[in-house]
Amino acid sequence: MTFSKIITNWYSNNKRNLPWRQTTDPYYIWLSEIILQQTQIAQGLPYYESFLKEFPTIFHLASAEESQVLKLWQGLGYYSRARNLHAAARNIANKLDGVFPNTYKELLKLKGVGDYTASAIASICFNEATAVVDGNVYRVLSRYFGIDTPINTSKGVKEFKELAQKLIDKKNPAEFNQAIMEFGAVQCKPQNPNCTICPFKDSCVALQKNRIAELPVKIKAAKAKKKYFNFLVFLSNDNKTILEKRKGKGIWQNLYQFPLVETEQEMDFETFNALIKTHHLLKGISFELSLYNKDSIIHKLSHQHLYTKFWIVDIDQHLVNGIQISEVRNYAVPILIGNFIESFNFQ
DNA sequence: AAAACGGGGGG
DNA sequence: CCCCCAGTTTT
Numbered sequence: 001m002t003f004s005k006i007i008t009n010w011y012s013n014n015k016r017n018l019p020w021r022q023t024t025d026p027y028y029i030w031l032s033e034i035i036l037q038q039t040q041i042a043q044g045l046p047y048y049e050s051f052l053k054e055f056p057t058i059f060h061l062a063s064a065e066e067s068q069v070l071k072l073w074q075g076l077g078y079y080s081r082a083r084n085l086h087a088a089a090r091n092i093a094n095k096l097d098g099v100f101p102n103t104y105k106e107l108l109k110l111k112g113v114g115d116y117t118a119s120a121i122a123s124i125c126f127n128e129a130t131a132v133v134d135g136n137v138y139r140v141l142s143r144y145f146g147i148d149t150p151i152n153t154s155k156g157v158k159e160f161k162e163l164a165q166k167l168i169d170k171k172n173p174a175e176f177n178q179a180i181m182e183f184g185a186v187q188c189k190p191q192n193p194n195c196t197i198c199p200f201k202d203s204c205v206a207l208q209k210n211r212i213a214e215l216p217v218k219i220k221a222a223k224a225k226k227k228y229f230n231f232l233v234f235l236s237n238d239n240k241t242i243l244e245k246r247k248g249k250g251i252w253q254n255l256y257q258f259p260l261v262e263t264e265q266e267m268d269f270e271t272f273n274a275l276i277k278t279h280h281l282l283k284g285i286s287f288e289l290s291l292y293n294k295d296s297i298i299h300k301l302s303h304q305h306l307y308t309k310f311w312i313v314d315i316d317q318h319l320v321n322g323i324q325i326s327e328v329r330n331y332a333v334p335i336l337i338g339n340f341i342e343s344f345n346f347q
Numbered sequence: 348a349a350a351a352c353g354g355g356g357g358g
Numbered sequence: 359c360c361c362c363c364a365g366t367t368t369t
Contacts, residue, residue: 037365043355077353080367114366135364152364154348190362191357218364222350249368251352301353302364335354350369358361 003144004169004176006199011179014186016041019048021178026100026125027058033117034085038078041185047076058100061086062093070254070332077335079255084112104130115161123173131164132177133157136184141167142216143188146205150217224300228266229308231258231337232276233292233344236315240322241346242281243331251301256331258310266296266307276311288314292344299336310340 001009015021018041020032031051035044050072055061061069066086073082088110092100101107103126107118115133122128131137138151141163149156169176187198195207206212234241243256259281267275273289276282292310299306325346333341 034365038353038363040355040363075354077355078365080352081365084366112366116365138364249351253352299354301351303351348369351367352365354363356362358359 003167007179007183008169008172008175010187010199011175011182015178015182016186019045024125024174026102026121028052029121029124030100030113030117031085033120034081034112035076037081037117039076044076047073058089059093059098061089066254067332071330074255074332074338075335079252081112083254087111088113100125102126104128120177123177127173129168129170129173131161131168131173132181133161133164134181134184136181136188137164138216139190140180140184140188143206143212144200144204146209146211146215148215148217150219152219221302224302225304227304227306228263228296229306230261230263230267230272231308231310231340232261232279232281232313233258233310233340234281234313234315234319234322235325236317236319236322238318238322239325240319241325241328242319242322243328243333251304252334254332256333257337267309272309272311276313282313285315285317290314292340297336297340306336308336310344 020028023029032044032048035048035051051061054068054072055064064086066083069082069086070079073079076082091110092098101110102122104118104122107113107121108115110118113121119130119132122130123132138156138160141147141160142149142151145163147159147163149159151157151160164180167176187193193212195201195204195212198204198207201207206215232242242259244259246252246255246257259279261272261276261279263272263275269289269291272291276289290312292312293308296307296309299308328341328346
């Protein structure tokens, strides 16, 4: 039996029943693929449901405000996915007459759609034989063929794409692509794959050579940098606080946060109390400072660790540009801020 | 080619 | 404190 035949057989007997497997409508498939990038199914599933409930068609999504899309995305991370999703929906609805692109080449032009997602949609929705290479596929192929090339190098990307393209069932690319990814997720898992019941146990190179745990090979990422974030949680005597929209290029673009003071090291009370006397929001204003969390909250992102303190700033006057405390939960915020809002007892 | 971009899980 | 997971865009 061919590789393709074995893996599609396995798939027909072992596939999980997931909502996006009931359809080939490109809107649903696209939405599921964007949500599931860098995201486990258990985490993405509720977001998929709530997006479809709020935006049953691409036109609903296109006519929404970006702020609403970001609010629904809150907690999923990699927020550029949400901004690109929204922009692509507007592009399709307004520039492409609402017709979803139906080839790999055209799909690639959509914001937020790269090689993997274009291949997935083209194969699943339009039967185009373009092989997907996601993390599961890297793992399955590197083990089965015993390939050492690091997967996070341009050489590795090219090599695995060509191999997958050679293996794909041209007659049924949708089944093959979903089968190899599901096989990687369920059977050929990163840790402790159950090789004793694997349909490839007699032909898998990594298993024969006892190299399952070594493959796939990845170049180690650089260590995360430490940053020190101090958020100013204003509380005014008219029950207002301040949320600011993040601009610019960095993390959490277009999400909201309490006014941020980034420092070179962790702040103690006396130092920080003196420091913010000159803050532009506090100049000439009398305030009473208190520290909400004595120990920094360490929020870990891929490339930085955020050592975070929330400072309560009580002011005995009105806050002209503030928002009502009761409105705080309506804004899209990073989960770091969201967790604070949930735990802090706003009066 | 390398860095940036979230957040969740486990040891 | 450490580790793992892993698509797309930007630099």
